[in-house]
Amino acid sequence: MKKFNMCPSCKREYDDYGDRRYHAQPVSCRDCGPTIKLCDSTEECMDDRNIFTYCGQIISEGKILAIKGIGGYHLACDAMNTEAVRRLRQRKIRDDKPFAVMVKDYETANKYCHISPFERKLLESKEAPIVLLKLRDRGMLPCMVAPGNPYLGVMLPYTPIHLGLINAIDSHMLVMTSGNKSSEPIYYRDQDAISNLQDIADLILIHDREIYIRTDDSVTREVLGKEYMIRRSRGYVPLPLTINLEGKVLPRVLACGGELKNTFCITKGDDFYISHHIGDLENMETNKSFEEGIEHFKNILNTDFDIVACDMHPEYLSTKYALTLNKKVYFVQHHHAHIASCMVDNNLSGEVIGVAFDGTGYGEDGNIWGGEFFTGGYRGFKRAAHLEYIKMPGGDMAVKEPWRMALSYIGNSIKDNYGKNQDDDGINIEGDTFLRDIDYKAIRTIELMMERNINCPVTSSMGRLFDAVSAILGLRNTISYEGQAAIELEYLALDSTLEVVEPYSISIEHKNNVYIISTKELISDIIRSVVNGEKKADISLRFHESIAEMVLCCCSRIREASGLNRVVLSGGVFQNITLLKSCIKLLKNNDFEVFYHEKVPSNDGGISLGQAMMACMDNID
Amino acid sequence: MSDIITLAHGSGGKTTGDLIKNIFVKHFNNDILMKNDDAASFMLSGKVAFTTDSFVITPVFFNGGNIGKLAICGTVNDLAALGATPLFLSCGFIIEEGLPIKELEAIVESMGNTAKEAGVKIVTGDTKVVQKNAADKIFINTSGIGIIPDGIDISGNNAKPGDKVIVTGTVGDHGCSILLERERLDIFTDLSSDCAPLNKMVGEVMAKTGNIHVMRDPTRGGVAATLNEIAVQSKVGIKLYENRIPVKDQVRGVCELLGMDPLYMANEGKMLIIAPDDSVDTIMSVLRNSAYGAQACIIGEVTDDHKGRVVMNTLAGGNRIVDMPVGDQLPRIC
Numbered sequence A: 001m002k003k004f005n006m007c008p009s010c011k012r013e014y015d016d017y018g019d020r021r022y023h024a025q026p027v028s029c030r031d032c033g034p035t036i037k038l039c040d041s042t043e044e045c046m047d048d049r050n051i052f053t054y055c056g057q058i059i060s061e062g063k064i065l066a067i068k069g070i071g072g073y074h075l076a077c078d079a080m081n082t083e084a085v086r087r088l089r090q091r092k093i094r095d096d097k098p099f100a101v102m103v104k105d106y107e108t109a110n111k112y113c114h115i116s117p118f119e120r121k122l123l124e125s126k127e128a129p130i131v132l133l134k135l136r137d138r139g140m141l142p143c144m145v146a147p148g149n150p151y152l153g154v155m156l157p158y159t160p161i162h163l164g165l166i167n168a169i170d171s172h173m174l175v176m177t178s179g180n181k182s183s184e185p186i187y188y189r190d191q192d193a194i195s196n197l198q199d200i201a202d203l204i205l206i207h208d209r210e211i212y213i214r215t216d217d218s219v220t221r222e223v224l225g226k227e228y229m230i231r232r233s234r235g236y237v238p239l240p241l242t243i244n245l246e247g248k249v250l251p252r253v254l255a256c257g258g259e260l261k262n263t264f265c266i267t268k269g270d271d272f273y274i275s276h277h278i279g280d281l282e283n284m285e286t287n288k289s290f291e292e293g294i295e296h297f298k299n300i301l302n303t304d305f306d307i308v309a310c311d312m313h314p315e316y317l318s319t320k321y322a323l324t325l326n327k328k329v330y331f332v333q334h335h336h337a338h339i340a341s342c343m344v345d346n347n348l349s350g351e352v353i354g355v356a357f358d359g360t361g362y363g364e365d366g367n368i369w370g371g372e373f374f375t376g377g378y379r380g381f382k383r384a385a386h387l388e389y390i391k392m393p394g395g396d397m398a399v400k401e402p403w404r405m406a407l408s409y410i411g412n413s414i415k416d417n418y419g420k421n422q423d424d425d426g427i428n429i430e431g432d433t434f435l436r437d438i439d440y441k442a443i444r445t446i447e448l449m450m451e452r453n454i455n456c457p458v459t460s461s462m463g464r465l466f467d468a469v470s471a472i473l474g475l476r477n478t479i480s481y482e483g484q485a486a487i488e489l490e491y492l493a494l495d496s497t498l499e500v501v502e503p504y505s506i507s508i509e510h511k512n513n514v515y516i517i518s519t520k521e522l523i524s525d526i527i528r529s530v531v532n533g534e535k536k537a538d539i540s541l542r543f544h545e546s547i548a549e550m551v552l553c554c555c556s557r558i559r560e561a562s563g564l565n566r567v568v569l570s571g572g573v574f575q576n577i578t579l580l581k582s583c584i585k586l587l588k589n590n591d592f593e594v595f596y597h598e599k600v601p602s603n604d605g606g607i608s609l610g611q612a613m614m615a616c617m618d619n620i621d
Numbered sequence B: 001m002s003d004i005i006t007l008a009h010g011s012g013g014k015t016t017g018d019l020i021k022n023i024f025v026k027h028f029n030n031d032i033l034m035k036n037d038d039a040a041s042f043m044l045s046g047k048v049a050f051t052t053d054s055f056v057i058t059p060v061f062f063n064g065g066n067i068g069k070l071a072i073c074g075t076v077n078d079l080a081a082l083g084a085t086p087l088f089l090s091c092g093f094i095i096e097e098g099l100p101i102k103e104l105e106a107i108v109e110s111m112g113n114t115a116k117e118a119g120v121k122i123v124t125g126d127t128k129v130v131q132k133n134a135a136d137k138i139f140i141n142t143s144g145i146g147i148i149p150d151g152i153d154i155s156g157n158n159a160k161p162g163d164k165v166i167v168t169g170t171v172g173d174h175g176c177s178i179l180l181e182r183e184r185l186d187i188f189t190d191l192s193s194d195c196a197p198l199n200k201m202v203g204e205v206m207a208k209t210g211n212i213h214v215m216r217d218p219t220r221g222g223v224a225a226t227l228n229e230i231a232v233q234s235k236v237g238i239k240l241y242e243n244r245i246p247v248k249d250q251v252r253g254v255c256e257l258l259g260m261d262p263l264y265m266a267n268e269g270k271m272l273i274i275a276p277d278d279s280v281d282t283i284m285s286v287l288r289n290s291a292y293g294a295q296a297c298i299i300g301e302v303t304d305d306h307k308g309r310v311v312m313n314t315l316a317g318g319n320r321i322v323d324m325p326v327g328d329q330l331p332r333i334c
């Protein structure tokens, strides 16, 4: 606020010890404070006395507005205007990924969504995050806002500009999505925003307060009466998590985090500062803000570090960055970091059973992990059980195209290759619906790739198992945003009307001191269900229940051998709260103590914290 | 003469002599080699460029060439990349016992033909035969000497902000087609390696303008690895535009299926040229009129930004870091 000279009346308040605005930085008024103006797409700015009335009018006409906020630009349109929302999706090249909305107040939100008292508290908190709320009725909003989604991300206005706008439109509800082109981080410099958003937005509303650090909206939700963070950013950052050290002195650590949804974490004494959500590091702009962000945190915290912690993945740009710093490097396995982050989130020490269900993470054996059970603590984990290894034909392409995982799982489950004939149980695979949309030549090529091991890394990922089941059920062959296939599978389960849920069978084998979880029966049972015409929602629910049963079964065996009774649940797959809740319930019913996330995301946004903690604990004397 | 290579062919005795006479001398045929001395001797004047490369590839015969043609092109192109005129080559063969002599002759014949096309002489060589399974059919090493014209200074250190980045044709053809053949993925048939000697084309360019900063042939690791090397060596950033990078439809399709990136696929008949803006038009017009450069494109530029990094403006609109690969995308190909 330095550049805004206070007018005499504001100055009086600022200097008056008795005034509640005494030395409050943002003191200003209409005369001396920040001003707002509109730019049309020819970059000409016009001043307008009744800016909000004008904006409200053009939004109501279905136009798209770019709005400068406090952490970056948003793109906004009238959430009730189907055409406007469709246009926004088209221009932003965003197919299915749900949009969040901003509504006038709690009452407006309550019209569309179920809101518990706790959710209301989150919604109205000063952090003003996006809160995922259960829609009362999916038909109340244009389906383009959040296609197929039973939840809606809702936030309340958190700047005067938002308030002015939302009051100026009849629906009192704006779609508010980050102001960026797909795969770019949100723009926060006026120049970037004006040049990049002018072909998306019809009008750009700017103000003259500079934004120093790009910060996305935080995203959170409630699970079982507690907060369950999804994206920790604006409002929550840079407040540190303070660790109970019992008098120990920790080394100073920089943890570089993961590759996607990156955050980094800097420790100073017993304070762990997790950065705002940085994003996907492969993007140049994002990568720059990763490096600049680290410098910025070092400066504002007036600290440096002795140890750099990073992931084991040799291709992560965060790992490569760590290796350029000429500091002592401490490598942390991806899923170890997930479990450690959840332990910190719950103030745990000592040893636990860790269940890490995730998309992809580089394993200690060089394979892709993600369906893991560990025993251990901050000083190290031991692998106790995992999903059996399955081929991922085409590497990352198998993530973008879940049908490949389906083919891999089917091939593994039923020895004869898909498309040829029947398995020994007499299931006719060809006659069924799944993978029907996929070109035969593509299927044949992927089969050959698996036969001959061409670009087929193996994985124990739980995320990939969800993808495969999603494709087998005919939900998703390809995805347009991360996790889409698994997310749609979860939502499908919500439609099930089963009263008694019978899980599918999963067998567990003990081999070299590790339990290997076989999915062969599970997959052939699911195929049988599909062939028998069972309702897909029911199949999905039964699948979820099977995984929860499997978690219980593995944890019970591990408890028998280790005596450990505390179970920690982490990893991106636990954003699936249907699965999360089933696991918690089953484990608790069997006298386990269960811990899951609260302040830190279970996805890769949390792993910098886990890396930092493990690096600290392994480097104190 | 038997019809397969036996250990006797490498013994140094009469069988070896016959093989040399009937195959190598027959196809390589030139005055210096014919002298039959322990070493080749010739006069050179000017700045010399000298390079060596070993070739191991499965399959040995592929669409668009074979290991012999590859061995000549690889070395000739490395010399051409410095702006040198390639003159003399050596070649060493390590042959696995049991290789049909017909196959050897086909390889040697295409080496002779390619050398002729490139205008170079194979002036010295060596042959060893190893026991079954000690090698995979045939390995070839070639070394080459060329002369760099006065005033030419082309090096990976010379890229300057503002320079343009040119690729002389479609990207990834060799790596992609070799992979399909090696893995017998015969669903795709109309692809072939781009394997070609580029020195004549490069020579024509240099006859028009010596104002070129960097040339390099994007073989192993493809365009991505090569440009990363240059960005680091020259301490500059390189910006690419996805929509300007020429990729054959079949290559794009195969890569998508296999989960690979054409930018990381090997090329054996392409050159990356980095040159100042004012010589780009000249270079492009020569390339476009040349058999191996008809599909040349300006694919990006050198920047002051993001030093040491290659960044690509993607079709989706973002700027993606095109990083140096840590592992080989295609082992056993070079």
Ligand SMILES: [Fe+3]
Residues within 6 Å of the ligand: B077, B078, B217, B219
């Ligand atoms: Fe080379």
Ligand SMILES: [Mg+2]
Residues within 6 Å of the ligand: B051, B052, B053, B078
């Ligand atoms: Mg070489």
Ligand SMILES: [Zn+2]
Residues within 6 Å of the ligand: A006, A007, A008, A009, A010, A011, A028, A029, A030, A031, A032, A033
């Ligand atoms: Zn004032």
Ligand SMILES: [Zn+2]
Residues within 6 Å of the ligand: A334, A338, A358, A359, A360, A361, A571, A572, A603, A604
């Ligand atoms: Zn993860």
